Amino acid sequence: MTSDRKMAQTTLEQRPAGGHRVSQWALAWRRLKKNKVAIAGLGIVGIFIVMAAFDRLVALYPPKCILGVSPACQLDGRLHSNSPPGLAYPLGTDITGYDVYSEIVYGTRAAFLIGVGATGLTMLIAVVIGLAAGYFGGWMDNLLMRLTEVFLVIPFFLLLLVFLQVTIKLAPANTGSIWLVVFVIGAFSWPGAARIIRGEVLRVREFEFIAASRQIGASSYRILFRHLFPNVLHIIIVLATLQIAASILTEAAVSFLGFGAPGSNTWGQQMYNSANYVEQAWWGTLFPAVFVTLMVMGFNLLGNGLRDALDPRLRE
Amino acid sequence: MTLTPETVLEVKELTKHFPVYERGVILRRKLGDVHAVDEVSFGIRKNETFGLVGESGCGKTTIAKCVLYLEPPTSGKIFFNGKNITEIFKEGKKDLVLALRRQMQYIFQNPYSSLDPRMTVADIIMEPLEVHKHIPRSQWQNRMYELLRMVGLEDYHAERYPHEFSGGQRQRVCIARALAVDPQFIAADEPVASLDVSVRAQILNLLQELQQKLGITYLYISHDLSTVRHICHRVAVMYLGKIVEIAETDELFENPLHPYTVALLSAIPVPDPRKKTHRIILPGEVPSPVNPPPACRFHPRCPRRIDICSKVEPPLLEVRPGHWLACHNPWPSKRLAS
């Protein structure tokens, strides 16, 4: 209903004289704070950030420490392989004798690396393509969008597996590199985001403030970066948050299937290593999966909350 | 219109067609043209408010956009201070274009969408200064506050964002932005249509004050004849992409000659219960501008239609000094009768 929306809007109009400015971002933050679910998501992500930053403090043992064998974790001097959760190892140990909990903690950094790294690449490609297609239109739009559609119809996951397999075969030296996985995920995940950003640019481009700016004599560069980009930034933030979750999930799946980077310590890799012993030691597979789920859920809740908080349709 | 020394803007046979395409993936087939504006000519004198009146789809906004080259015209010439500005815009020499943009400004209809929601009012008003750099950077801030006060806002408003303002205040910000470059000419496209009735008068008065103070020439576009009567010196009435009548405001309102003008005037509800005006109700609706009626475009709805109206297009002729008309069978003039 327009009239009550208009009224809600008048609420902010008559602030006391001299009151300090309230930017759209400040308003979005206020809205976000009222959304309990989003704050829960933010909390989960925050806990994971702390975990990644202070992993040595949060973990019980040093990384790659074989319980009962390595000098740093002697315990009773007996190899603790596939031991069920107990006092010394709350989430059990895996086949090698690593403490599952500590290894999960050390895997957090890798999860962020994958999520943020792949998303950075994805959003870079998506923003460039989305802005260019939406702003310049015409043949440029036609070309870029057809390209995007080609990428969209390719079965992304299969392609990813094939690509990883081929690179592992062709360049065995790279196989240990988690960056390759990050690059491949990032390079194939952008089409959806590019289309959404283009759509938003098309919408914002029609607003009169763009025409007003052009009419003043502003250059294309100025219109793109001073007006269009800040006005689609909220969509980019939401897409990026959700993309982080999607990238982590993809890496976990790829690794679990055995196509990941073998030398890396990711949750997916941990699940893969324990998968053969799931009958004797289910904890080695289950708990990394639980943490993947928790982190993905955290980012998804935050992303959905951000979407509600930043949605311009709620503004006017 | 004849070019007198004081003519600031002259539009000659301006035409703007928008092609209509069939939807297609790569190749699109052209289906026809929307005849938004067809061979329209008029001139605006210095210090004058020239009204362009008509119903939605008559092409009045398109004319303003062509004048400021927000839309490139299909054909025709536009002279500003004697210079052919469509040529200058088309060639696109940056310094010449910027010089023109400084002299001609536009005020948009909707103050809710014509301000960037992510910028403060200060940034919005200083943007033209940043683009044109016609005054030194050290003076930008002072100039911005000066403009704010000029349009009746307070200094503390500078730090606010557009969403914190009411419609009328936003329109003031838009006016301040337009004034930032000291323009000679402003095209105002329905500047009060989206405002509350009780604040319309404030904005209309502001526009008039600024004209007296700064000597600005306005092209005032509106569908609302009562505001046009209030603010304009001369008025052109448009119907379906054509100008049908041009006259001084008082002359047009007191002695309308084109049947469409007469009907338009009679259609406005007057806030006086004792005046039960005799309405001329036009039958039907405005035809599609893709296939406008031949000859006189108004003839299918015209109460004074005669045979020739559907065969020959009436030219725009000066029927009385300063009163131009395109009609074969005009409304009986009250002046001539009395």
Next chain:
Amino acid sequence: MPWILGSGSSEVSALPDPLLHVQNLRTYFFTYAGIVKAVDDISLDVSKGETLGVVGESGSGKTVTAQSILRIVPSPGKIVDGTIEFEGKSLMKLREKDMQRIRGKDIAYVPQDPTSTLDPVYRVGEQLSEVIMRHHVISRKDALAKATDLLRSVEIPDPEIRISQYPHELSGGTKQRIAIARALAGDPVLIIADEPTTALDVTIQAQILDLLKELKNRLNVAMILITHDMGIVADVCDRVTVLYAGQVCESGTVEQVFEKPKHPYTQALLTSVPNLALRKEKLSVIPGNVPNLIEPPSGCRFNPRCPYAQQICIDKVPELEPIGEGRSVHCHRWKELDLKSPVAS
């Protein structure tokens, strides 16, 4: 004036048998920013066959009043207080199911935007006959025939063709005529038309206003016409209620209110709007802006913009006072003020 159509008496507060009686209505919106008091103590009456104009700007509560009468206030809005009586029955106490029977049948609603009121996937005939069949026991074929008659009664040319068209094939004016036809389908005794011509061009507006006047005389149906245009009120309405910021400023017959406004806001509305008939050098201005309805001004809500405001106007909310001849005014100082109307001069 045809205002006599309704009843002989002109006592607003004591209309012998008002068709619709709204008293002390309050409808609030519970938003995250606070409670928006969109309608805060509005009273109005409509008698049979009468056209009441409800005038106000955006945020005056005119649309919410209409929605409250029909009990279709959108969330997060709620009717908090007041009585709404229609033909002597209280609509507030009615169950939703009974309310549905009244909506569209006894009280019909013509919304502002003709485009969004018609469902784009059904033909015009189907949409109209659906309404007819809901309110009458009638076969589909007869309903379609009645729909054609309805289109004819709202002066749509070639109703036989229009009936099988989809809304997107029609112009704005025709769509608004169809919306009116649909409102007439249940043979209503009261039509609430919310800014029915705002989205239309002037010449089309003239057609629709003419149609409304003609229908009112032919069918003797009562009407609430919501608008912001004093010209439309003067042209179409018998009586008028002026709203400001969710409250009534004054009510009376159109002649009374236009010739001798008693509330400063009414006068300001009449003098600040450019008037075709009178050209002035400078328009008189209502200073300031429409108030915030979460924390409205204390006392009389118009006081920050009122040239006649005194301390009492800030301290005390005025009563809606009946002042005889069926008029009522919501102003502390109406007795002392001698307000000039541009109409009277």
